[in-house]
Amino acid sequence: MSDPRILLRRQLRQARRALTPCEQRTASEQLLRQLVHHPLFRRSRHIAFYLANDGEIDPHLLMQRARELGKHCYLPVLRRWPANQMHFQLLRPGQRWTTNRYGIREPRPDPRWQVSPWRLDLVLMPLVGFDAQGNRLGMGGGYYDRLFAYRRTRAHWPAPRLLGLAHHCQKVDQLPVAPWDVPLDGIVSDQQIILLQGTA
């Protein structure tokens, strides 16, 4: 039986890649506007971002603001072994960079600056698709799901808050949910903020 996620992923990735540079810039500015004064951002001192790839909504303006505000910013770094795992690494002055197996830039791995996910206050997650119930479709590597698998049994741990970031065109009526999917606390698109029950 074929996985309905595969076709959906292809369509939604095409849609976000089709956005013009001008639409991308506007979306990035809208994202900044939505989040910069939001308590979820203002209260957070340790925040994980991502470097936009494949037409993803670009959080770099927000990351720039976070750095100006003296917040600690982290990016995902893929583990060499086991190859299906990732963690977050603090961005440092004079940061050195490398390129991961998908061609995405990431900080050069340095265990001294890698943190356990529960040390973060807020994680901004890239996504391919979302629905109003807060379900997320990712790139299919399962990296975020594996890292936050502990949340499925400890749903009430306050930290970190998990927010998916997306272009509005990535919204669908209802996503198929997999048993390993980690529920998000909210989704922020260039047009709306959806906060799930219990998220303040």
Ligand SMILES: Nc1nc2c(c(=O)[nH]1)N(C=O)[C@@H](CNc1ccc(C(=O)N[C@@H](CCC(=O)O)C(=O)O)cc1)CN2
């Ligand atoms: N910007 C960004 N960084 C991220 C993620 C992400 O989704 N976006 N990730 C979120 O998990 C992790 C990387 N996961 C990824 C998983 C698949 C592909 C990808 O392009 N897959 C190709 C197949 C490539 C291959 O098999 O070699 C494809 O589907 O076309 C990219 C990133 C960590 N960093």
Ligand SMILES: Nc1ncnc2c1ncn2[C@@H]1O[C@H](COP(=O)(O)OP(=O)(O)OP(=O)(O)O)[C@@H](O)[C@H]1O
């Ligand atoms: N907690 C977990 N433990 C083991 N395998 C997992 C776990 N979570 C996800 N996986 C595996 O990862 C694969 C990809 O999952 P899925 O398609 O949901 O990824 P995704 O959420 O789209 O990707 P990503 O999180 O990287 O953006 C699945 O085949 C699944 O078996």
